[in-house]
Every structure is written in structure tokens, then in C-alpha cells.
Amino acid sequence: MINVTIVKVLEFIFYPLIAFVIGIILMGLFRKIMARIQRRYGPPLLQPLIDIIRFFSQRTVSHGKIFSFGVILALAGSLVVLLFIPFGKICPLCGSGDLLLILYLMLFTPISIALSGGEGANPNISIGVSRKLMLSLGYEVPFLMIILSVMSFYKTTSLVEIIKYQQNYHWAIFNFPLIIPGIAYILILPAMMGVRPFDVASAPQEIASGPVVEYGGKFLGLNHIEHAIHMFIGIALFIDLFLGGGPNIGLFLVEMFIIFFIAVFINAMFPRYRTDQAIKYLWRWPSILAFIGLVLVRIHVKF
Amino acid sequence: MDRGQLSKWFKHPGIMAQKYSLWAVYFCTGCGIIEVPPSITSRWDAERFGVMPAPSPRHANLFMITGYVATKTLKAIIRTYELMPEPKYTVAFGSCPINGGMYWDSYNTIKHIDKYIPIDGWIAGCMPRPEAIFIGVTKLWMMIDKGAATGYKRYRENYEYYRKNQEKLFGKLPWPPLFPIEDKNEKLTV
16 A cells, blocks of 8 residues: 555656656757758757756746746646646556546646736737637637547546557557547647647747747746646647557657657648638648547447 | 766756857847858758757847947847846957947947947957857857856946946936946946
């Protein structure tokens, strides 16, 4: 009994650390691969970590209590979502929450960033926040249909149960009706991760990196840590839902890096959408695919 | 380059991180900015040294004043410089910010930029090639290592002098002083 408790406590401590390290490596690889695609040598792999150390060694300017509090709240929101997402066998809070709870908690981080930006009084922040909320309005329509089809196929809302079914039978992406929501998920994955065709919210050349424009020093460091964990969450949720959740951590990491490479290549290939174009895209192809998938799954479940 | 030496990282993490993560404000004051795109893209890849353009002055710690400084531009330069979080480093790029360059007799070009904001280093030439930027960056690393890049400290200590020069040029400035000024009547030597 004591052993189980100790393992649980260790999971609570080390799972965010593991996610942070993997997220930092992903961010470093992102810059390195982008550099190699552009025929540059590129920064060292741990350059994001160097940047974060630099941010924490700088003086910080705050615009008020809510401004400081929102940044911490955003990081806390990401950490809480992380504890509900299984990573191989590690999952500290899986017993107490399901997919619907994750859906609610995933809105926590953008809303905290918006809350914090409200006190920044920079027009770029309000433009960035409104673009971010518009974009999430765009990808959440297909995302909810995808989640609904997965839940109704496996007749459960628990992420752990879904992974158990997949490991006993097939991965969800190899099941006939579920492959269509899977493809729709792949199509909206860049929008959920905020990479190039859909980086309308943090467009550095248009609105000076949007919601984070007023963060300097430690706030930007916290924001980068949040970004690293967010990258981990975005890919891990896809693997848990469709790629079998990784029977062991090695396979999970291999799947994670493959998905990540696809996202980086898409990021290198395409220019940025305007917000209206992004929403037009998200409400057309992924939504149609997700809807067809949902109807097929319902028929499959009924008969 | 001592980026790989772990003992230095554990001894002075702040100094090492500031050396190898120089984010430059993407602010062009004159023609000198034409040398920056080649130095950050594939030809001379500055990102391998951790130097990259930052979208906002709040993220940045390196300010390159590229090219001649018109009087109107100086106002924006001072505001941008005061927005950056400390420690911050300033490099004047090209001969115009040093002594006016080919605009030596122009009525609206600033001849000595270090009267208005502190400068840590100068890159002379018209235009300096992108290699000169890299030589400047290595010099800046040496200065940060020795603790000689103290422009931001000088700005804080002699803020009265800089503010007085700025006000002499612009009249009353529309923003409040960055640091408190104790005695306004004190006579300062220019």
C-alpha cells in the first residue's frame, strides 16, 4: 500500500518533468529541422533551454496583479491537463477524470492568457487573443465530433478504457469507421498545435507574436515552459485516442516523434492562412470528414 | 566558443545564457538593416550562435541600431530601449550612428547616439559586411564574460544626464522618467 502511494507521488513529481524535457527537445528539434530544411546549420538542440535560462535571469516588468497571475494560471492549467493524459503506463490522475473533463480543462490555458493579456493594454494582445478564440471555435467543431465518434464507438468516456480496448484489439486508426475521424484529427492537428498554416494567433511578423507580446523576462520563461508542455499534450492526446496509446514508453515516443515530424514538415511547407481562410478550411474538410465518420460510427454501433 | 563547457553553465548560468541567447530587436532605423536578412538566413546563419530576431522589444536583449538615426527615429529608439528588460546590450552598426557618417552636416541626423542612449559596442563601416556582425557578436560575448557590457547599468546610474540630453533635443518628453530623478537642479558636465 505504501509502495503504491510512493509510486503515485513520484508520478506526480516526475511526469511534468518528463513532459517538460520532451517538450524542450521537441521545440529544439523544431528549430533544428526548420533550419535544415532552409539549408542552415541551425541552433543547438537545447537552444530553447538556453533561452528559458536567459528569460529567468532577466528583470521582469509586470503590468498588474492579473497580468502576473494569468501567466501562472496558464501554466497551471497545462500541468493539470497533463496529469489526466496517459503516457504509456504513467497516468497520475486517470482514475478521477475522463475525456469530457479534459475537453473542459483544455480551454483553461487560452482563457488565462486572455485574462492576463487584458491588463497588458497592447492592441496586439487583443488581436492575438481574438484570433486564438476564433481559431479554437474553428477546430473545436470537428474536434468535438471526432471525440464523440470515438466515445460512441467504444461506448465509454474514459481515456484509459479506450486505450485498453485499442491494445487488446486494433488501434483506432485501423478500424474501418474510426479511420475517417482519425484523418479529420490529423487535418486539424496543426491548428491545435498552432503551427504554420494556422499560426494566426502568434504571427510574429504581423502582430508581433500576439498574446505574448508584453511578456518579458520570467513571464516569457513561464510561457515557454507552458508551450513545451502544450506541445507534448497536443501530440499525446492524438496518440492516446487513435494510435493505441503506446503499449510502452519507447513506442509512444517513436509515434510522438513521427507525428511531430509531419507537423514540422507541414509548418515548413505552407505559408500562413488568414483567420477567415483558416476557419473556412476548418469548417469545410475536417468537419465534413468528421461528420461522415460520426454517422458511419453511429450506424456501425447500431447494427 | 565555450557553449559546451558544462562547468561554466553551473557556475554562471545567467551570464552564459545571456551570451548564447541574444535576441535582437527587429527595428530598422536606416539602410543598415539590409545586411541583417542575409546574416539571419541561409547564407550566414546567425541562429547557430543563438542570435535571432525577436518580434517584440520585451523579448529581446540585443538592440542593433542599423544605419543613420533621424531625430524622429531617435524618439522611437529611446522608447524601444526603455521597453527592453535588463540586462540589455546595444550595438551601433555602421558609421552613421558613430559620427553621422555621410550625413555629417545634416540638420536632422543624430551625430553622437551615445549622448542619448548608452552603447556597448560599435561596428564601423559603410556598410559593414555580415561577417562584421559576427565579429561584433564575438566581441560582445567577451565583454559579457568580463562584465564589461555595462550599458544598462550606465543608463540607470547616469539617467539624469541621458534624460537631460533627450529633453534638450525634444523639449518635454511625452513619457515619464524610467528611473527616479533625485535632484533636477544639479549641474552636470556634458
